[in-house]
Amino acid sequence: MTAPSLGSEAATRVADQLLRRQVPAPWDVYGELLERYEIHFNGTTREMVRTPVRLEGVGMRVLRPVEGKTGIGFAATSDLSETSIDALVADAEATARFSRFPAARAELPSRGGSSSEVASYDPGAWERPEESLEAYLSVLFDAFDGRVGVGPSFGSVHLIRSEATLVNSSGLHHRESRTEFDREVAVKAEGGPEGRPPGEYWVTDRSVRLDPSHLRQEAAEWCQKAQDVRRATAPSAGPQAVVLPPRVLSDILPAILGFRLSGVADLRGIAPKPGDELASPTVSLWDDGLYPFALGTSGLDDEGSPQVKRELISHGRSAANLYDLLHASAAGRASTGSGLRHSIVFPRFSRFDSAPGPEPTTLVVGTGDLGTDAELAEVAQEGIWVDQLGYAFPDPLSAAFGGEVRLGYRIRGGKIGEPVRGGTVGGVVVGGVGESSLMNTVIGVGRHPVLAPHLSAPTMVVNGLGVGGAESP
């Protein structure tokens, strides 16, 4: 099957221009054409329709030897006129003269191809973006039909089609097609005789596929959770067992582990060495660049190196870190296919306007043997099941995280109990020598993985995370 195309020729055109002008190797050009379709709603009424939002641009990188190091020049533009491309080349060369990166000259890959062999886009959504989005919204609204006192208050659905082309001075020419579906839905519960203030459950999500088949079940869960917000009380304070489901973990682990297990951290002396003890023996972790229908899935990374599935933590011990071409060169090793232009911490619409750097694709946490929610709660015994944090505030440098509990459930005597809200849950994901951390206090791992943005993980039970800001039990 051939990957679909939006007909973008920008990268090829710029590369031809560079070859004609005999711009010295090595260089690469990353061109991208994106179309985004959006529907914003207020209740079940359309507030704004944006079709399409179209962005096309190129990012160009040159690597130059400077004082025994590598000068990296990077520039990007959405102005594709001939004079603008001249300015792009001049900007890239100028910045390369001043920048210094401690790597020997890196070789750019020469292999190429197209993305048809990896599952990186939704064919139906690609072919009929507007109709698919309208149909999804229709199912979403229908899913709330007949409910009294609870329903969507605000939200939006976005569908992005993108085509990226990477061309470099080693002869690589690679094309990639992607879809991304983003949704934001606020579900509000109000009214009733009890006089409580309204409650809201806020859902944000990003995925490759636009799949409305689970919406009815999801809407029922969101409505229940919006109702639970209304009757939630503060959690008890102090260190206790905390159950972290995949959606919560996806706000914490990719941002922190994606940095701490990277060539960037290695270069600065803060990445683990192979064999270092990082986590409980029950924890293994991979980065899987080929995970079907996951954000970041591709045959090649954004520098042209093959993406693979790679073990990063093996039974609690550090196994490998993630490198792009330059950080790999600085460390005297090969790229792990992790030279990416997306950002885990600050997701962006486009990639062409960022230089590649080591980033994870989809972190995969190995599954455990706990099947049901009841089994997970049984392991926790006393603590909190965190359903949602306001924001986990992941700090990649210190590895600290922590946020307010927007909704959780008390666990008493191994049973899931009443809803809680307020107070904060926090700690460090990986700590210093002898320091307690999220990763080294895992006491239970679920059996069923869920795919969330940049993470596939089961629910995890952690013993002794700090819970604060609430009244003592």
Next chain:
Amino acid sequence: MASLRDAEDTLASLLKRIGPHTPYAEVMAERTGGHGLRVDKSQTSLGPDPRLEGAAFRAWGGEFWMESATSGLDRAELERAADALVRRLAKHPPGRAPPGISAVTKGDRSTVAKRPFAEFRVDDRIALARHLYEIARSPGGIDNAIVTIEGSFEERLFLSTAGARLFQRVDRTRGTVVPVAMENGKVDWDYVGFGGTGGCEVLDDLTEDRILHAAKEAKELLTAAAAPTGSMPVLLDPSTSGTFAHESFGHGTEADQILRGRSYLKPLLGEMVGPESLTLVDDGSIDGAWGSIFFDDEGHPSQRTVLVDHGRFIEVLHDRESAAVLGRQATGNTRRADFLSRPFVRMTNTFIEPGSWTLDELVQEADHGLLLENCTSGIEDPLGGQMQIKVKKARRIEHGKLGAIAPSMALSGKVLDFLKAIRGVGKPTDFAIHPGYCGKGHTDLLPAGTGGSYLLSEALVGPA
């Protein structure tokens, strides 16, 4: 394209093409760029910001707004976007008139920088960054320091079928130094940073004293014991009180959220929400402040809007639609993050007006609790009215005196309880507006200033 003005005739002609299909249409064209520089122990990296340009067309579709947007300002790209909008408009009946009053403002304004960033030579920028890096590393025990210096500009041209014509150029400069300490695999850091509209004069605040203080604190954070948690007196530094003003209160005053029934503040308009000493303002017209703009993206001039006046909640922030529904005037707060993003009601510079207390007096008044310093982020909860703010460090207050430092913490609890418990506001000499980026929901980041002086109240604090 050398200037947005070069595209003006094309944009105006395309508005005329859209005009017959709608009672109102507008276009916001944008051009952005800049330069960034980062120095740390491993590398010096610099690069021009992406040179992005494009336009967003918006038209009233009878029942809701319709938009199309494109990068590029050449005629073919702009025609494609305008024609896509015309096709969509043609599918819908005329419906009702657009909400609110269409701005007819005309204007042409640009930031006046004392020392424009564009005139700051690259080698001089690198020399300054390395100098700041050396200062941060000088105390010993600092393993690394990350220095960033950035200068950016955005030009916006707004035209509408109602006759508005506005051009603005806003230049922003920002500098940050992050000393990083490491020991036995544990890493911690502190920061000092400044930013504003203007040029390199903004960087003058990155003084040696401030950087050395941040380096000292980064080292102390490595071994700092966790602070007590729970409900207690909290003294917010200016960066934290500003984030409180923005995230915890300000988002609830964005009137689009009120129209959606998503603001916990809606029933409180006109009521006392805090003590007499509390005045809370959004002001996009402050010269030199990070979040300042000249005009918003519906064509209204930026302005000072007092939201809470001596404790009474008196006003909210409007776009044309909310102003019409609530019988008020637009406040110059309709902002797009860029030409790719939709407009929303957004804040500009949001702050708590200073009071009369010195820091020493506030510490004595608190008696015990925590001084929360160097805010790193916050998030809104416009319907629930909960606050969540993270600070990089805290300092214990014991027996009316400042004590030991503590690592990062999160502030939580109910905003209204926090407001009612305010016991003192710091004096004007401690007032500052800090640079930040604000999202609406989970996207659409744009520059927003947050400010205040010291602020003493009571809240829940916990680990973060």
